[in-house]
Amino acid sequence: MLDWDHVFARRAERMRASEIRELLKLLDQPDIISFAGGIPDPALFPTDAFREAYSECLGGGDAASGLQYSVSEGYRPLRYWLQRELGQFGISCDIDNIFITSGSQQALDYLGKLFLSAGDTALVTSPTYLGALQAFNAYEPNYDQLGVANRTPESYHTAALAHGGAVKFAYLSPDFANPTGETVRLEERHRLLTLADELEIPVIEDAAYQHLRYDGEAVPPILALDIARSGSIEETRTIYCGSFSKTLAPGLRVGYVVAAKPVIRKLVLIKQAADLHSSSINQMAIAHVAERHFEAQVAKIRQAYRARRDAMLAALERHMPTGTDWTRPEGGMFVWVTLPEVIDATALLSRSVKTEKVAFVPGQAFFADRSSANTLRLSFSCASEPMIEDGIQRLGRLIASELS
CATH class of the missing domain: 3.40.640.10 (Type I PLP-dependent aspartate aminotransferase-like (Major domain))
Structure with a gap:
């Protein structure tokens, strides 16, 4: 059997699987509330x-x-x-x-x-x-x-x-x-x-x-x-x-x-x-x-995503424990959350999917040096407003339990 690793170019050593692409597989699980994939809502496609x-x-x-x-x-x-x-x-x-x-x-x-x-x-x-x-x-x-x-x-x-x-x-x-x-x-x-x-x-x-x-x-x-x-x-x-x-x-x-x-x-x-x-x-x-x-399509998605962003920011205010901070974007699809330093977001994700059925992306994936383990990304683009309220409440409860 050929030793493939021996013949791959050196650059192949720096090729890594995307944590986000792997997390997208969770979208196929009906019991998971996913804030992971930064993808458009297919219901809004023209x-x-x-x-x-x-x-x-x-x-x-x-x-x-x-x-x-x-x-x-x-x-x-x-x-x-x-x-x-x-x-x-x-x-x-x-x-x-x-x-x-x-x-x-x-x-x-x-x-x-x-x-x-x-x-x-x-x-x-x-x-x-x-x-x-x-x-x-x-x-x-x-x-x-x-x-x-x-x-x-x-x-x-x-x-x-x-x-x-x-x-x-x-x-x-x-x-x-x-x-x-x-x-x-x-x-x-x-x-x-x-x-x-x-x-x-x-x-x-x-x-x-x-x-x-x-x-x-x-x-x-x-x-x-x-x-x-x-x-x-x-x-x-x-x-x-x-x-x-x-x-x-x-x-x-x-x-x-x-x-x-x-x-x-x-x-x-x-x-x-x-x-x-x-x-x-x-x-x-x-x-x-x-x-x-194009103009009508952009107006439609702006209206939908604005409402979801507002729902997520309001839910974060209600349910995140003290010591947690997040961005307040004027557009796009994402909110960035900074947790207390004692919490590792990658370990938190494993517990969140298992116990609370909520998915997100750990922030380390977005740092070239793999730093900032206490950060995570939430996407609101594909979640309804009731799902956002439920999911953020569950996530806030889990983070609070990690700090207690």
Whole structure:
């Protein structure tokens, strides 16, 4: 029998199973109240609109092109729609600045491949999106913490050099971040761009939750600020990653990257070597639904998720014991909970599933250094308001018992 571990590439040692993907299996258990999966509610999908879209794509003259190979850059009508939509956020670009990917997760993998050599350093927030760490890990980077007060460009360069590489990019999700639900303030976005200028690195802006604002004042995307500072997208250093997964449908796996053309050209080459192009028929269906239903769909999900967020924040106020703290997001799908330091959230999850039938994601998964064992992520997107009240009451009772 072949010793597979002996022949795997060294990078395979850094590939780990996603705690979140494993926890999604709990959704199939009817007695579990799950706050684990950060996924959209399927009851809110625009199913009829997609049924109509696929029928039109396959029933007319577009059927052949929908089932055929296509260009790697992406479906032109979809990129034209994105150009108009992004313009509303202050992102002025051509369609040649837009590249379609198989979900924004593929975009993160491609960007890791494009920028990271073994030993290089990626600057990430702490905590940060687990999927980004998984995408980057295969390219054997080191991580340094983004957003630490009083860090100088020289300190980042020195730390990266000590690990045998260079600082290659800063990655963050600035709006209603996964996992914390927090939003980066306007002045902090400007400081980040200044830091990136001084370090001479790109900024990867993960905007998966851009459209899911429920209250508060909107903050311009980092790319929009960069364009305003630089005068043109071709002079910017920000790479904007977006997705239709949280607004229309995740199963179609349609995401996109917006950046200066030299970056887009390299990403196209990577895609040609990887999977040639994203699904033609899915891009056509997304374009059809976006053109006709996007605004109404976003309004519908905002209303539903806002009510669930409010229900979770109110339940946390009622049922969490003293010494527990949590974020109060203005949008997105997540609330981040910090427990008293004596509680390990991973051990708590095991007891919670067994005794209270409540699932969540332990916070350690979102830290590159696996720190902060006393944190956890709650998602409210797929739970009804009565389920949220019941589940948070159960969880609060369990945490209180751990402290007694």
